Amino acid sequence: MARGPIYIWNEWATQILVLLSFALQIFLFVFARTRRCGSSPLLRFLLWLVYLMADSTAIYTLGHLSINGILHEHELVVFWAPFLIVHLGSQDTITAYALEDNQLWPRHLLNLGVQAFGVAYILYKHIGHISTSLGLATCLMFVIGLIKYGERIWALKCATMDDIRSSIKKCGLLPTYYGDLPPPSGASAEERDEEELLLFAQAMLPLCKGGIINFPVVLISHPHNSPSNLSWCWNWNWKATFKVVEMELSLMYDILYTKAAIIHSWY
Template sequence: MELWKELWKEWNLRLTILLSLILQIVLITLGYRRKRHPKRWIRIVMWCVYLSADVVATFALGIIANNVSRIYDKECGSIDSNTELTAFWAPFLLLHLGGPDTITAYALEDNELWLRHFLVLAVQTGMAKYVFIMAWTGSHLSILYLLMFFAGLIKYGERTWVLRKASTNTVRESIDDDVRYFSDCRRDEHTLLDAYLLVRTYFRPLFLNVELPVEDRSDSSQTVENSFKITELALGFMYDNLYTKAPLLYTRWGLALRVVTFVLTSSVLVVFLVVVIHDKHKFSSTDFTITNILLVGAIILELYSAVLILSSDRFLVWLIMNGNSSTIKAIECFLTRKRWSNNMSQFSLLSFIMKEKPLPCPNILKHLCLDKRLEKQGYAADMEIPQNLKTLIGEYLLKKKEHCQIGPTNSIPEGPDFTEELEKSILAWHVATEIRYELDGEAINQHGAAFELHCRLICRISRYMFYLMVLHPNMISDGSMNQITLSSILRAARSLQFTSKTEACQQVRTIAYLFSNHI
């Protein structure tokens, strides 16, 4: 035990600082892939790493502060060279706490906690200042510490600002007038601009009734493919605004801060290799190597972030608005066109009651209160969206555009509030669609392949909406859905006794009718 204690005392800071760097690398790479790949292992790893990254960085910063204070008291106010070198790692932890550009929030609820992050920013910055004061010797390393401290403070401040920018209250209070940027754009390159305008003009007013002038950008030549493409791009822009540093990166201040942090980090690396390397013999070879790894890792993360910025749709929008068509074509040659997973999840109520899938270790999961969630997740399936389904959705969007005005209006027509009936409608139509699709299989086939395909596509849309209702209710409403009622529906459906598919369909219809009157 004494041997293990000595090993931990010697290596705890080294291991945690390297682990913190590894977690940042995982965050920036998987944060970029998360938007495009729906694989469950990516979501699980991202969730674990996102929760662990700040804890590890904070723990390492606490070890540094404790070591510096202990050595300072032990040596009566003096700091040895190796302690000064390990104290130099503190501002790198501020960089890590700032997080990568590809993920600032794992879920929307994280944005609402921006004030907590601001308090943590103040505390961790104060701790880094404490380390700086205690380890100050006036050497080159102390000057480099100061430069890295400013770089880390900027990074951490960026994250807090972006979280606040994406919070609900800030979204409600801010309305941009970016419409003027789009009036002078060429019509032959307007797909990205239409999507960007859709998000910048109409996204925030969805949170409340706001009167905005509606700009008419109707185009008679718009095709079904373009209509669906605009929807894809708009959702991508919304994702960037809510979960990444995009709201800051693509502004003048954001780009200026990014240049400053890159120049500071690069300068520290150059000075460290040119000046401090001559005093290499004063430091532990292990700690000196770890310092080089931290510096090189910080530069690589900055360069990788720059590549992601230059290859993003937001950068292409900026180029289009500034009329750089030749640069756009050159960049698009190197870009992958996969902007999202091209998958949609499915959840069928009939499959839930007819194909029971027992969970592993049910007692343990029940004590952890994970059994219900994992049971529902086990019946969810992902399917790749076929082109004919995109065509169907695109045709619907074009028809909606022809018959009604998309976007906020200054006058709200009288009538029932559809949002209050949304959950009831999803449940009723899902049950009706599932039952008719299962029971009328032969009749559907008799109408021809085109009719059968149309029915199958509608069934897939129904299963997707029910998936949102069961596993992601906040995506279709403001949380007013009575989840107790939904759980009762699933529990009652699971307890059904039936001998045939027809009997099961009839009983499910009865249960849905009874519960829909109480939602």
């Protein structure tokens, strides 16, 4: 007698859900970075759909493990619970799909507490029935998952408009950030390399942040930063100027939609 889909689901639901969650994370890892340079409407739709499904699938799978228990014939199933916390931390290349997602960081913080409690409950029930090496690996994965999810929550919080505005107000060196620029190398505008342009774009980042949140930024308020001393910054051809703008947009994309700012500040 052929076994129907209900029987297959009852027997393999946990494995199917874990594999689905893993497949969604692979999709995000491969295609999330394509948003930076633009992508087709179909790919954007799929990315949006997968972004929403990834969290829901991981949460549902953790709930399934908590309610239905662990398959005793497979010790490795215990390891899957903290592994799903890592999935909730999402990929470093995408923490938010839209600016509005950053405002939901308190919801993710609450979800972290709930899911961490659920995983701790699963480990408490079954940690004594697995080998010592697997138990240590499971606990280590649990800690890594908490850190990874915490990074995502902090990245979402730092990408909110209020937090960006606060960071600009706290920046005491903001009016003189030109002082951090390297001195002109004497090269012509056509000969400036990308490293020099990137340093300039990084130094101009507070100005870009201020423009996004409609916060005025003083360009020149220091004797050493007079227009005559800064004329070398503006004596560039259109290619160099557009390159700086491209770098500025890329840096702002990292701040608003990825973990780049958090990872760079930690490590």
